[in-house]
Amino acid sequence: MNLTRSLGLVSALSLAITAWLVFYWAPLEQAMGFVQKIMYIHVPSVLVCYLAFFLSFMASIGYLWKRKESYDIFAYASAEIGVVFCAITLITGSIWGRPTWNTYWTWDARLTTTLILFLVFVGYLLLRRFVVYSEQQARFAAVIAIIGFMDIPLIHQAVTWWRTLHQSSTMFSMKKGVIDDPLKWMLYVSMVAFYIFFAYLLAKRVELEKKERAFKRQLANLE
C-alpha cells in the first residue's frame, strides 16, 4: 500500500471521527448555539488555505532557484488546493456571519484580506491556464506566487486601517476563558484532520500532475 493511499484512508477516518465528535461530543456554545459548529470547518479551512499558499510561495522560490520541475508541480498543486479551501472559508464564513453578525458579508479587515488573497490566487490559476504548458509557464506562475504572497502583509495592513469588525483570533490567544476547553480541543482535532486531508489532496494532485505532464510529453514526442 503506497503512501498516498494510506494518507487517504487516514484522512477519511479522521474526518469521520471529527464529524462524529463535532455533533455528539462537543458541547453547544452558549451564545451562538448550534450555528457555532461551523467553526470546525471554517477555522481549519482557513489555516489549510494559509499553509497551502505559503507552501506554494516557498516552492516557487525553490523553483526559480533550483529549476526543478517537481517544485513547480508542488507549487501548482498547493496553490490549487489553497484556492479551494479559501473558497470554503469564504462560503462557510458567510453562512456563519448571517446568524451571528446579521449579515452575509461585511467589509471587515480579515474577510477582505481573504477575499483579495482568493482573487490573487485565482489570477495565478488563470495564468497557468492561459500560458501554454512550458518552462515559461512555470517561471511566470512562480513570479506571481511570490509577488502575491509578498503583498499579503500590505493588503492586511491596508484593510485593517480601513475597517475592522472580525473577532480577534481566539485559538492562539493565551488568555484563559476566551474559548472553553472542550471547544478548543475540538478545534484542534478538526485542524489535525483537515491538515491530514490537505496532505492527502496535495499528494494526489502532485501525482496526477506528474502523470499528466508525462503523458503530454509522450504525445508531443509522437507528433
Add this chain to the structure above:
Amino acid sequence: MIREVWTILQKDLRLELRRSENFIAMFFFAFIILLIFSFALPSEGENHQLIAPGVYWVTFLLSGILGLSKNFALEKEMGCMEALLISPVSRGSIFLGKMLGTLIFMVLMQGILIPVFALIFYTPAIEFFWDLLMLSCATALGFSALGTLLSGLTTDVRFKEILLPILLFPLLIPLLLASVEVMASILAGQGIQGELDWLKLLIGFDFIFLIAAYLTFDFVMEL
C-alpha cells in the same frame, strides 16, 4: 548601469513622442471615463467631495492599464524583444528603463487629468493641484513598478488584455486604498501629510514592489 537605463528610457520616450496617438488615446479614454462617472453619479452637492477620490483613482487605474498593455507591444514588432534581450544590457536595466518610461508617461497624464477632473467633476480639486500631483507621482511609481513587471509577463500570453487587470488589480488594492485616503485628506484641506500612516504605507508599497519587481524581472525575461 545608469547609462543603460537612460538609453532604454530615451528610446521609449522617443518612440512615444513620435507616435503620440497612444498618449492621446489614453487621455481621451480617461476623459470619457470621467464623463461617464459624471452622468452615472448624482450631480453636485456635498457628496462629490466624498466620492471624488474614488472616481479619480478608478479613472487612473482604468486608463493606466491601457498604457501598460502598450508597454511591451512595441517591442513585439520585428523581433525587437529578442534584440533587446541579447544586447549587453542587464534585465534590471531594461526593467528600470521601461518602468521610468511608464512613470513619466503616467505623471504627465495626471498633470493634464487633474485640471480636467476639476473642470468636469470636482471644481475645488484644482486648488490642491501640486499636492495631488505629488501624490500621483507616489501612486504612479508603485503602479508602474508592478505594472511593468506584469505587462512584461503577459506579453506573450493569450487573452492578455483580460489577464493583466485580473492579475494586477488585486495586487494594487493596498496602493489604491492608500491613495484614496491620502487624496481625501488633501481634499479636506489637511495637505498631503494629513494621513501620514497611509502615506507611509503608500511609499512602503512603492519601495517593496520596486525592489521585488526589479529582482524578479530577470525570471520573466528569459529567452
